[in-house]
Amino acid sequence: xxxxxxxxxxxxxxxxxxxxxxxxxxxxxxxxxxxxxxxxxxxxxxxxxxxxxxxxxxxxxxxxxxxxxxxxxxxxxxxxxxxxxxxxxxxxxxxxxxxxxxxxxxxxxxxxxxxxxxxxxxxxxxxxxxxxxxxxxxxxxxxxxxxxxxxxxxxxxxxxxxxxxxxxxxxxxxxxxxxxxxxxxxxxxxxxxxxxxxxxxxxxxxxxxx
Numbered sequence: 001x002x003x004x005x006x007x008x009x010x011x012x013x014x015x016x017x018x019x020x021x022x023x024x025x026x027x028x029x030x031x032x033x034x035x036x037x038x039x040x041x042x043x044x045x046x047x048x049x050x051x052x053x054x055x056x057x058x059x060x061x062x063x064x065x066x067x068x069x070x071x072x073x074x075x076x077x078x079x080x081x082x083x084x085x086x087x088x089x090x091x092x093x094x095x096x097x098x099x100x101x102x103x104x105x106x107x108x109x110x111x112x113x114x115x116x117x118x119x120x121x122x123x124x125x126x127x128x129x130x131x132x133x134x135x136x137x138x139x140x141x142x143x144x145x146x147x148x149x150x151x152x153x154x155x156x157x158x159x160x161x162x163x164x165x166x167x168x169x170x171x172x173x174x175x176x177x178x179x180x181x182x183x184x185x186x187x188x189x190x191x192x193x194x195x196x197x198x199x200x201x202x203x204x205x206x207x208x209x210x
Contacts, residue, residue, distance in 0.1 A: 004162075005029050005057035007050055007073075009036040012088060012131045013063035016166075018042040019135035023165045029053030054079040059086065059158065066091030066109050074116050081119035084155045086162070088126040088134070090189040102187060110149060110182035121155035123148060124182040125163065127189070129205035135166050137205070144205035148175045149182040174208055 003025040006017045017026050026045040030036040033047035040047070054060055054076050062069055066089035073080065087110050091103035104112060110124040125148050126134045137144050146168050150156045160173055176185070188206065195204060 002058040003027060003056055005053040005060045006063055007053065007060060008063035008065075009039075009047075010063065012134070013061075014040075014042065015131050015135050016061060016063060016088075017045050019166055020162075021045050027053045027056055051076050051079055054083070057083065059084045059162070061086045061088060062113075063088055065089065067093060067103050069109060070112050070116060073113060077117055077119075080117055084121045084123060084152075084158055085113065085117065086126075086159055087113060087122060087124050090127050090186055092189055100190070100193065102190070104186075106183075108180075108182040108186045110179050110186070114151065114179045121150065121152040122179060123150035123152075123155050123159045124179065124185060125149070125159060128185055130201075130203050133203050133205045137166075137168055137172065139203050140205060142207055143169075143172050145208040146173045147181075147185050147206075148173060149177065149179055149185060151179045 004020055005027050006013050007029040009028055009030045017028050020026050021043040028036060028045055028047050029050040030047060033049055037047040060083055062085060064072060069089055091109040092100040093103055094100050110122055114122040125146055128147060129144060133139060133144060146163055148156050148159060156175060163173055
């Protein structure tokens with residue numbers, strides 16, 4: 001059983017921590033761990049400050065807001081060195097009444113994280129779906145696809161196994177290739193506000209069919 005650090009205690013972080021706690025030791029990294037622990041209603045997990053959570057973990061999941069994740073994670077470059085960083089976030093600049101803008105047009109948050117953290121193996125996944133599908137793909141009427149992007153094949157194999165722990169069958173996981181392939185996956189966030197307006201707050205994901 002490995003130790004997984006979940007950075008962020010919002011809806012995404014809570015969903016991932018709840019599911020992964022059934023098969024792994026989970027420590028939730030938060031800027032206010034006592035407050036996060038007091039609000040927690042899930043299975044037994046630990047809470048710690050972000051740096052402490054990273055140092056204790058074998059694998060780290062970034063479930064913090066994507067628009068500020070780069071600045072936040074650079075502060076923990078030393079603790080992240082040698083670890084796998086699974087980035088599930090989307091980096092958009094929110095615009096009132098509009099779809100928002102990509103923070104990194106022509107690139108991606110995942111690429112910027114990999115460049116800023118060269119000793120860390122960054123893998124992008126799970127950012128193309130509503131948060132409840134991340135841990136329960138079977139809630140959808142049709143099989144969804146979880147995309148993988150990353151430069152390190154061994155790291156992606158580890159993350160593929162982690163997706164299995166979250167309920168994703170191997171044939172529903174698609175390896176797109178290197179970290180640069182995260183650009184397209186991250187750009188899909190621009191569809192989300194329109195989908196939510198058209199369908200309401202209902203589970204969704206993309207599905208690659210042939």
